[in-house]
Amino acid sequence: MNVMKPDKAVEAGVTETPIVEPAVANTFPGSNSRVMMVPQTPPLALDIQSQIGRQLQAVYDEVLHEPVPYRFLKLLRDLDRKKGGV
Numbered sequence: 001m002n003v004m005k006p007d008k009a010v011e012a013g014v015t016e017t018p019i020v021e022p023a024v025a026n027t028f029p030g031s032n033s034r035v036m037m038v039p040q041t042p043p044l045a046l047d048i049q050s051q052i053g054r055q056l057q058a059v060y061d062e063v064l065h066e067p068v069p070y071r072f073l074k075l076l077r078d079l080d081r082k083k084g085g086v
Contacts, residue, residue: 044052
């Protein structure tokens with residue numbers, strides 16, 4: 001794993017995104033905290049983003065039209081009765 005201080009990374013011309021390690025994320029500026037360098041990934045092409053969006057929408061639509069399981073309906077009815085509802 002490539003670990004270096006942020007100022008050293010800038011001096012070295014590193015073009016990766018710095019991620020502060022969780023163990024030292026709460027240290028004060030100027031301390032000896034270490035930074036992991038994670039390569040940046042290019043954004044997805046618009047056609048790929050659109051395809052993913054359409055597929056997610058199809059999955060969400062399927063779930064929306066599924067019947068509510070009996071056990072869940074029973075739990076909701078029981079909770080309503082305890083609250084003095086239906």
